[in-house]
Amino acid sequence: MNMSISPSSVRKLPMVYLVDDEDVIRDSLSWLLRSRRLLSEGFASAEAFEAMLEARPDHAKDWPDAPSCLLLDVRMPGMSGLALFERLSTRGLGAALPVIFLTGHGDVPTAVAAVKRGAFDFVEKPFSDNTLVDRIEEALALSEKAIAARQHNGRLALRLAELTEREREVMGLVVQALPNKLIADHLHISVRTVEVHRARVFEKMNVKSAVELSNLLREN
Secondary structure (H helix, E strand, O other), X not given: OOOOOOOXXXXXXXXXXXXXXXXXXXXXXXXXXXXXXXXXXXXXXXXXXXHHHHOOHHHOOOOOOOOEEEEEEOOOOOOOHHHHHHHHHHOOOXXXXXXXXXXXXXXXXXXXXXXXXXXXXXXXXXXXXXXXXXXXXXXXXXXXXXXXXHHHHHHHHHHHHOOOHHHHHHXXXXXXOOOHHHHHHHHOXXXXXXXXXXXXXHHHHOOOOHHHHHHHHHOO
């Protein structure tokens, strides 16, 4: 199922991934999500979901790039939901792909322990449709924030990589609100040289003022 959309789109569509070995559960969840205008993609096993990740370029290094969450059954043949959760955590996907465990009554203690290790929540079967969708929407909102932060940090890292060592030194003093004269004295260079480096820093960092630069770095 190819969910790619145009790079020019303002916001990519959210996706809910369903991992449950029972066809009837996946089908009912897919229908529920469609009724709330949410896209979903189902997998019959933890291994199938992980294979999807492995098939992606760079093993999903920058995935997901759209708000996403994972509904994950705790108890399945083969790899358990808990084992998949641990493997996803190792990949660093916790914030961008919040996990909601689907549990039977006997699996509640396991699900609670998983929440303590970073899972978003657990929902006990049989579940309330409204409660589940509410938690899914909250998880998607969290994912969107995490992806935006990751993308911001990536863009910022690229800009910082373009700075020379001297430009980094000037930038560090500019964000301390030091005037050019004091920066020049501190670095033992001329005021004119400071002005040139300052202008280049602003250009490379795509900012127009020291305040804007400081705010940009503070968001990192």
